[in-house]
Amino acid sequence: MSTLDSKIPPGPIEKKWTDHKSHIRIVAPANKRRIDVIVVGTGLAGGAAAASLAEMGYNVKAFCFQDSARRAHSIAAQGGINAAKNYQNDGDSTFRLFYDTVKGGDYRAREANVYRLAEVSANIIDQCVAQGVPFARDYGGLLDNRSFGGVQVSRTFYARGQTGQQLLLGAYSALMRQVGKGAVQMFDRHEMLDVVVVDGKARGIIARNLITGELERHGAHAVLLCTGGYGNVFFLSTNAMGSNVTAAWKAHKRGAYFGNPCFTQIHPTCIPVSGTHQSKLTLMSESLRNDGRIWVPKSLEDAKAIRDGKKKGSDIAEGDRDYFLERRYPAFGNLVPRDVASRAAKERCDAGFGVNKTGEAVYLDFGAAIQRYGKLEANIHKIENASPEKIRELGTKVVSDKYGNLFEMYENIVGEDPYMHAMKIYPAVHYTMGGLWVDYNLQTTVPGLFALGEANFSDHGANRLGASALMQGLADGYFVIPYTVGDYLADDIRTGAIDTKSAAFEEAETAVKGRIDHFLNNKGTKPVDDFHRRLGKVMWDKCGMARNATGLLEAIAEIRRIREEFWRDVRVPGTANEFNQELEKAGRVADFLELGELMCVDALNRNESCGGHFREEYQEADGEAKRDDVNFRNVFAWEWNGDPSTSPLHKEQLEFEVVKLTQRSYK
Amino acid sequence: MGNMKLNLKIWRQKGPNDAGQMKDYPVSDVSEDMSFLEMLDVLNDDIVRKGDDPIAFDHDCREGICGSCSLFINGEAHGPGKGITTCQLHMRKFKDGDTIHVEPWRAKAFPVIKDLAVNRGAFDRIQSAGGFVSVNTSGNLVDGNAVPIPKDDADKAFDAATCIGCGACVATCPNGSAMLFVAAKVSQFSLLPQGRPEAKLRALNMVEQMDKEGFGNCSNTGACEIECPKSISLEHIARLNREYLAATVTKE
Ligand SMILES: Cc1cc2nc3c(=O)[nH]c(=O)nc-3n(C[C@H](O)[C@H](O)[C@H](O)COP(=O)(O)OP(=O)(O)OC[C@H]3O[C@@H](n4cnc5c(N)ncnc54)[C@H](O)[C@@H]3O)c2cc1C
Ligand code: SF4
Numbered sequence: 021m022s023t024l025d026s027k028i029p030p031g032p033i034e035k036k037w038t039d040h041k042s043h044i045r046i047v048a049p050a051n052k053r054r055i056d057v058i059v060v061g062t063g064l065a066g067g068a069a070a071a072s073l074a075e076m077g078y079n080v081k082a083f084c085f086q087d088s089a090r091r092a093h094s095i096a097a098q099g100g101i102n103a104a105k106n107y108q109n110d111g112d113s114t115f116r117l118f119y120d121t122v123k124g125g126d127y128r129a130r131e132a133n134v135y136r137l138a139e140v141s142a143n144i145i146d147q148c149v150a151q152g153v154p155f156a157r158d159y160g161g162l163l164d165n166r167s168f169g170g171v172q173v174s175r176t177f178y179a180r181g182q183t184g185q186q187l188l189l190g191a192y193s194a195l196m197r198q199v200g201k202g203a204v205q206m207f208d209r210h211e212m213l214d215v216v217v218v219d220g221k222a223r224g225i226i227a228r229n230l231i232t233g234e235l236e237r238h239g240a241h242a243v244l245l246c247t248g249g250y251g252n253v254f255f256l257s258t259n260a261m262g263s264n265v266t267a268a269w270k271a272h273k274r275g276a277y278f279g280n281p282c283f284t285q286i287h288p289t290c291i292p293v294s295g296t297h298q299s300k301l302t303l304m305s306e307s308l309r310n311d312g313r314i315w316v317p318k319s320l321e322d323a324k325a326i327r328d329g330k331k332k333g334s335d336i337a338e339g340d341r342d343y344f345l346e347r348r349y350p351a352f353g354n355l356v357p358r359d360v361a362s363r364a365a366k367e368r369c370d371a372g373f374g375v376n377k378t379g380e381a382v383y384l385d386f387g388a389a390i391q392r393y394g395k396l397e398a399n400i401h402k403i404e405n406a407s408p409e410k411i412r413e414l415g416t417k418v419v420s421d422k423y424g425n426l427f428e429m430y431e432n433i434v435g436e437d438p439y440m441h442a443m444k445i446y447p448a449v450h451y452t453m454g455g456l457w458v459d460y461n462l463q464t465t466v467p468g469l470f471a472l473g474e475a476n477f478s479d480h481g482a483n484r485l486g487a488s489a490l491m492q493g494l495a496d497g498y499f500v501i502p503y504t505v506g507d508y509l510a511d512d513i514r515t516g517a518i519d520t521k522s523a524a525f526e527e528a529e530t531a532v533k534g535r536i537d538h539f540l541n542n543k544g545t546k547p548v549d550d551f552h553r554r555l556g557k558v559m560w561d562k563c564g565m566a567r568n569a570t571g572l573l574e575a576i577a578e579i580r581r582i583r584e585e586f587w588r589d590v591r592v593p594g595t596a597n598e599f600n601q602e603l604e605k606a607g608r609v610a611d612f613l614e615l616g617e618l619m620c621v622d623a624l625n626r627n628e629s630c631g632g633h634f635r636e637e638y639q640e641a642d643g644e645a646k647r648d649d650v651n652f653r654n655v656f657a658w659e660w661n662g663d664p665s666t667s668p669l670h671k672e673q674l675e676f677e678v679v680k681l682t683q684r685s686y687k
Numbered sequence: 688m689g690n691m692k693l694n695l696k697i698w699r700q701k702g703p704n705d706a707g708q709m710k711d712y713p714v715s716d717v718s719e720d721m722s723f724l725e726m727l728d729v730l731n732d733d734i735v736r737k738g739d740d741p742i743a744f745d746h747d748c749r750e751g752i753c754g755s756c757s758l759f760i761n762g763e764a765h766g767p768g769k770g771i772t773t774c775q776l777h778m779r780k781f782k783d784g785d786t787i788h789v790e791p792w793r794a795k796a797f798p799v800i801k802d803l804a805v806n807r808g809a810f811d812r813i814q815s816a817g818g819f820v821s822v823n824t825s826g827n828l829v830d831g832n833a834v835p836i837p838k839d840d841a842d843k844a845f846d847a848a849t850c851i852g853c854g855a856c857v858a859t860c861p862n863g864s865a866m867l868f869v870a871a872k873v874s875q876f877s878l879l880p881q882g883r884p885e886a887k888l889r890a891l892n893m894v895e896q897m898d899k900e901g902f903g904n905c906s907n908t909g910a911c912e913i914e915c916p917k918s919i920s921l922e923h924i925a926r927l928n929r930e931y932l933a934a935t936v937t938k939e
């Protein structure tokens with residue numbers, strides 16, 4: 021078994037990054053002009069990286085599959101972004117953000133990376149404000165904060181329920197500024213279909229122009245994958261329809277190890293599934309748990325009456341409601357981390373307390389918040405003896421100012437007014453902590469190939485805290501990669517332009533073309549989605565919120581069967597040289613069908629419960645996750661060998677020098 | 688499955704150079720809980736199984752924020768309903784037996800790629816002409832709270848910034864003008880102290896690019912504001928005009 025070198029710099033944790041930055045090599049301005057960098061993905065990670073590298077003087081080519089860089093999936097993030105600014109004077113600090121993130125991740129993240137993330141978090145806010153990102157402000161004109169799950173301070177910055185949109189538009193504007201200057205060449209509606217490795221180094225990509233279908237070769241001295249997460253392996257998730265694993269998977273097949281693939285985040289507050297036509301699930305931001313209270317009825321009869329439509333939530337008296345998170349976790353209440361909240365909701369629904377037709381929903385109720393805010397507003401505006409209606413009106417206004425767009429979204433989808441009736445929610449796949457294994461410099465096991473943002477595995481361990489993905493994406497893109505990539509590129513100042521006529525490019529392009537031709541000539545009987553839905557169901561049932569060895573073994577066998585059938589019987593209409601959305605999907609699902617198997621293999625080998633990975637065999641008497649720090653205080657990094665089930669496993673041992681390992685308790 | 692029957696009339700166009708035409712697609716078993724795009728998914732599934740070419744349309748987030756989806760439904764950009772995008776339109780807005788016309792955005796500056804998908808690259812080019820604050824990435828900028836911004840200005844800037852770049856305003860405008868889109872960006876930055884220094888130049892450059900791209904003139908019909916899924920206000924066009932005027936005066 022090889023040992024992975026995480027390249028963590030020496031020294032005390034609070035000095036590592038500063039020292040590292042001052043000692044790594046840099047590329048002189050004149051030399052940067054001779055260096056080409058490819059950035060695949062224009063979400064927060066890619067947009068920030070491409071803009072920053074271009075400002076520094078590198079020649080950047082940026083790629084995305086959407087019709088504009090501005091539409092990357094980051095746009096959909098709702099709730100907010102963390103930063104250790106301590107503006108609220110509630111005891112926040114770099115250390116506390118670091119500590120919360122390591123603990124929230126159930127001690128499966130690398131301390132040094134997380135500390136750096138906490139350290140640069142404050143710079144992110146300053147950078148975004150300078151770009152004109154309109155964060156929420158209070159009446160004094162200062163930046164406002166809210167709380168997110170798993171923490172006891174208020175450190176989340178936000179822009180109503182559209183934080184991701186505003187941050188991404190900030191990064192996009194920086195990117196477009198460089199496009200205008202000619203420092204970035206933007207390739208939208210382009211999909212990367214392979215990484216090209218020349219003499220052991222990543223030297224370019226093969227991309228398909230999605231409008232003309234043409235395959236293109238692009239050479240560069242370094243390739244940055246900022247291609248997001250792979251939650252869509254479950255078919256139904258909160259991710260955008262196009263989110264996929266293809267870029268990361270191709271990198272994996274070219275030698276990049278895949279880290280902790282089974283670490284998936286199932287988000288507690290999503291709109292429940294409504295029918296078989298369902299194409300995706302919609303998140304109701306975690307920020308709602310600041311003010312919304314989660315409950316089910318205390319009695320099975322009441323729950324049944326609600327499911328049968330004989331009672332409504334509002335008919336259940338206060339004393340007959342079970343606020344199960346507040347009951348089980350008094351210290352954190354509704355703001356426990358996501359994995360904990362999701363499992364608790366599943367536990368209640370499995371026990372028969374679910375509140376919609378399918379029995380898979382719990383209430384998220386704003387009644388109390390509307391009252392509380394209404395009274396507060398009445399005081400602020402000096403309204404004496406405000407009537408209950410007035411209080412309701414004032415309270416509703418506050419709630420609508422904070423979460424208006426989310427409430428509208430809910431009403432649109434469900435057809436019910438959430439200001440009047442408690443929302444119904446259920447957990448759904450949301451984020452993948454796993455991803456390409458990277459060292460401290462964000463470099464994968466392929467030299468010159470870097471992974472940023474959700475595409476890497478690095479900072480969130482086995483569970484990500486809310487509002488930390490946006491922070492990580494921007495930290496990686498604005499403040500980490502501009503330094504660490506320079507250290508690598510310092511060797512390339514004399515390399516000259518990469519020759520895209522070499523054998524490696526030829527081989528990669530031929531392979532890509534062969535696969536496309538297979539799909540189009542296959543003439544099977546079933547559309548791509550048919551296979552994707554079946555894969556998703558296996559993953560959700562057997563590699564979802566709770567897993568066990570028997571189920572995982574079954575899942576592996578089923579996925580292999582679906583994959584075999586997919587290659588034999590998939591039907592992809594049209595031709596290669598046109599805008600062909602079925603062809604795009606086919607390539608992505610083919611990769612999901614391999615990744616899904618690896619996720620099950622990973623889950624099967626991790627004989628412990630930690631964070632979002634809950635193995636039913638490993639739990640405490642009270643149902644809490646039972647970690648095994650002796651055997652699994654490590655990162656699983658899988659190497660590709662052609663068959664996910666026999667992939668060689670490499671382990672990175674995690675050292676906790678600062679944070680003491682304890683059972684994660686939110687009680 | 689649901690029980691609505693609908694008669695869809697959908698624009699089919701093989702590529703940019705094809706003339707294109709409306710085609711009939713009767714569908715049944717439509718559930719009112721489906722979104723409009725899910726209804727099209729079901730139709731496409733059927734088309735593929737029959738061995739035909741499915742209908743191309745842009746979409747991604749399916750929750751009203753990415754700005755990808757872009758259908759002209761029964762003569763309205765993003766279909767019936769105020770303040771929503773196509774992907775947020777649900778079938779409960781229709782009734783059994785309805786005929787529904789589905790077309791792409793139609794504007795000179797947005798050429799059709801295939802069927803219902805169009806090329807909105809012009810918006811990116813307008814953005815790169817000036818839709819930014821000229822600030823580089825730096826680890827040591829002034830603190831985010833160094834310059835307080837009145838809540839009212841911050842809120843207004845935010846309202847403008849919620850534009851999703853979908854292009855419904857252009858598709859709706861009888862002149863194919865992009866003024867609402869451009870105004871939203873110009874206005875966002877000009878309301879914030881960070882954006883003030885470049886406010887005039889920004890207006891000038893973005894408008895110049897807009898004209899180059901072949902968008903029409905704004906004749907204040909106000910149709911854009913009505914169809915905009917984010918309810919971007921015409922007020923922003925007034926602000927853009929002020930910045931633009933100030934810029935041309937100082938330029939001369
Ligand atoms: C609904 C929702 C709400 C969320 N809310 C929050 C929140 O409030 N706070 C928070 O911190 N996090 C939140 N998250 C998580 C967060 O949004 C994501 O983790 C983060 O935005 C990912 O950013 P990224 O830059 O890594 O990738 P993405 O934004 O997913 O970007 C991926 C990019 O890669 C491109 N790409 C992918 N594959 C290819 C390919 N093969 N070829 C070419 N281009 C490719 C895409 O075009 C895109 O540009 C939320 C997530 C969801 C789903
Ligand atoms: S102004 Fe409105 S209609 Fe126009 S692009 Fe923006 S969001 Fe779409």
Ligand code: FES
Pocket residue numbers: 745746747748749750751752753754755756772773774775
């Ligand atoms: S698909 Fe994103 S706005 Fe409609």
